[in-house]
Amino acid sequence: MSKETKGIAILGSSGSIGTQALEVIDSHPEYFHVEVLTVYSNAELLIDQAKKFLPNTVVIVDESKFQKVKDALWDDDIKVFAGKESLSQVVEMDGVDIVLTALVGYAGLKPTLAAINAGKNIALANKETLVVAGEIVTALAAEKGVNIYPVDSEHSAIFQCLAGEFHNPIEKIYLTASGGPFRGRSKDELLKVTKKEALKHPNWDMGAKITIDSATLMNKGLEVIEAKWLFNLTPEQIDVIVHPQSIIHSIVQFTDGSMKAQMGLPDMKLPIQYALAYPDRIQSDFPRFNFMDYPQLTFEQPNREVFLNLDLAFEALLKKGNMACILNAANEVSVQAFLNGKIGFLDIALINQACMEKVSFVQAPSYDDYVLTDTETRIMARELEASF
Ligand code: MG
Secondary structure: OOOOOEEEEEEOOOOHHHHHHHHHHHHOOOOEEEEEEEEOOOHHHHHHHHHHHOOOEEEEOOHHHHHHHHHHOHHHOOEEEEOOHHHHHHOOOOOOOEEEEOOOHHHHHHHHHHHHHOOOEEEEOOHHHHHHHHHHHHHHHHHHOOOEEEOOHHHHHHHHHHOOOOOOOEEEEEEEEOOOOOOOOOHHHHOOOOHHHHOOOOOOOOOHHHHHHHHHOHHHHHHHHHHHHHHOOOHHHEEEEEOOOOOEEEEEEEOOOOEEEEEOOOOOHHHHHHHHHOOOOOOOOOOOOOHHHOOOOOOEOOOOOOOOHHHHHHHHHHHOOOHHHHHHHHHHHHHHHHHOOOOOOOHHHHHHHHHHHHOOOOOOOOHHHHHHHHHHHHHHHHHHHHHO
């Protein structure tokens, strides 16, 4: 492996973002090599990936699978660790230039902070990290001189529009939303929708948690909070517009009224590649956009009466403190309860809302306060879930 190539650590290499990142890396050995791979429990896939990409180190969080991975990689001279504490250690390794955080949910916070502390640039695919503790994460990144490159397609779009414009004030940004599988449906129609229907996203192929978040518009709400921290915006500067074709990935409006949008076919490999290769654009063979396939690009307002989660996110931003952490923890529990068939689709937002009303509010939370808030909220959300 050449010293010139960037060493990538992928936290969450078995997921949708992780596997697509490995496709990008595989296409560009002249730019990237894999230093670290981590998975939660998919030992078989981790072993396959490790044998192909020959990272320095791998982590399997599920300790019961440690011996299996260790035995399989014995001859390949790859270090193997287990347990979630290992995630925070391997990101600090010398050969790592960029840490791609593709973990799901709150679990991403601690290893992301460890990576920033070690001075590693972050390719951020784990939006929950900024939702939970955006203030701490962005302050630490500034202190350590670390860049956070967005992988989320909307935020990558904003970041691409801002290239060469970082000194120019932003008037407003528009995050585009596909509207998900239930766009246009009424509350009554959504009372009885099934998990199978909710998991069918019209444009994007993603993991289960984010797909449900897209159906409830929580994903867009979390993205509003993520955008606030990435681009240092006020809630009033962020707007959401539904764009069902998912071709315009988001828009920046500058103070002279000019708007820049970033466009392309919906394919997560593009924002992943941009985050890893920044500031360069490198060749890709991803399918190209054909205007005749999309004679119309359309826009509409999100239905905030039906999809309550979007306004809950704005409310959390306005209330500040630990409110977004409460919303995130409640949502992780309520989405899981829906996936387990315990609550209905519309109950997800109702549980989130109730937690925001009931969990202890902390105006200026420390890291430890966020940990306590996360725990308290999960207990509350599980109690509520039982009452639905
Ligand atoms: Mg997104």
